[in-house]
Amino acid sequence: MSTARLAERVAIVTGGGNGLGAECARVLASQGAHVVVVDIDSDAAREVAVSVTASGVQSLAVACDVSSEEQVKDMVEQVKSRFGRIDILHNNAAVLSVDQRQRDRDICNLDMQAWDRAIAVNLRGAVLCSKYAIAVMLERKAGSVIFATSGLGMQGDMSLTGYACSKAALMMLPRSIAAQYGKQGIRANAVQIGLAPADNAHGSMPPELLDIIRDNHLTPELGTPRQIADVVAFLASDESSFITGTTLVADGGFSSHTPSLVAMRALFEKMGRSGM
Numbered sequence: 001m002s003t004a005r006l007a008e009r010v011a012i013v014t015g016g017g018n019g020l021g022a023e024c025a026r027v028l029a030s031q032g033a034h035v036v037v038v039d040i041d042s043d044a045a046r047e048v049a050v051s052v053t054a055s056g057v058q059s060l061a062v063a064c065d066v067s068s069e070e071q072v073k074d075m076v077e078q079v080k081s082r083f084g085r086i087d088i089l090h091n092n093a094a095v096l097s098v099d100q101r102q103r104d105r106d107i108c109n110l111d112m113q114a115w116d117r118a119i120a121v122n123l124r125g126a127v128l129c130s131k132y133a134i135a136v137m138l139e140r141k142a143g144s145v146i147f148a149t150s151g152l153g154m155q156g157d158m159s160l161t162g163y164a165c166s167k168a169a170l171m172m173l174p175r176s177i178a179a180q181y182g183k184q185g186i187r188a189n190a191v192q193i194g195l196a197p198a199d200n201a202h203g204s205m206p207p208e209l210l211d212i213i214r215d216n217h218l219t220p221e222l223g224t225p226r227q228i229a230d231v232v233a234f235l236a237s238d239e240s241s242f243i244t245g246t247t248l249v250a251d252g253g254f255s256s257h258t259p260s261l262v263a264m265r266a267l268f269e270k271m272g273r274s275g276m
């Protein structure tokens, strides 16, 4: 029998077909979990599901729009009939297409369809997956539910109003779930993710923008999908068994410093005190 820390566990990763979700699927599998890759993009889900079997685990790809109650209910039934249990749910799916980001703007210019879609996928989707997956977790009185949130759910910014509000709600949801089901063995936590673009996403962001964001990190570099997936695997594992109802910040210190830090650093450098 495998001694990997997630051996025999069954993990669902929503939005697992691309980006951080795909990396989470790979890392959970490398630690012994059987992985269900759920995505609206069925080809991507299938590709990731096939690739994780290289770790010697089983996998299942499910095409599912997480904003649809019918589809989520059906997805969880497929997982239950294939594996008989659910131990880990990572609510990672979010609508982040270029078109969505261009319409989810500041409040006066907000396209209400983009607002509705952000709430439907990012928030309602996470609620629906939790609703149906936790019912299965309760049968074994154990489970870890994880939510992918963002600094934009904590701090104001110029645009992405719907995205930000959906992510703010994802910091409340684990507290509700932890309070409601903690005594029955269910833990729930969020990860507040800093900028951790997949390799192929760097090119889609202007270098000036990346420089501004990098300057505001307290680490030498931006994050990587692997760094985020390692935090998710920790929250999924028994090593985090005393952590519930909280948001773990994995953002390279982006949200930890004074708003004036970058300007101060530049000023000190100009004054010849770069050793600060």
Ligand SMILES: NC(=O)c1ccc[n+]([C@@H]2O[C@H](COP(=O)([O-])OP(=O)(O)OC[C@H]3O[C@@H](n4cnc5c(N)ncnc54)[C@H](O)[C@@H]3O)[C@@H](O)[C@H]2O)c1
Pocket (backbone or CB within 6 Å): 014, 015, 016, 017, 018, 019, 020, 021, 038, 039, 040, 041, 044, 064, 065, 066, 067, 091, 092, 093, 094, 095, 096, 097, 121, 125, 148, 149, 150, 151, 193, 194, 195, 196, 197, 198
């Ligand atoms: N990458 C980052 O730097 C970063 C920073 C902060 C937060 N996050 C959060 O991490 C998560 C993953 O981000 P990413 O950058 O990998 O995004 P991504 O766009 O690369 O991946 C999102 C995945 O969700 C899927 N998806 C979209 N709508 C769906 C739906 N209705 N039903 C099912 N699946 C759907 C997409 O097909 C895609 O595979 C998101 O929740 C995002 O808000 C990411």
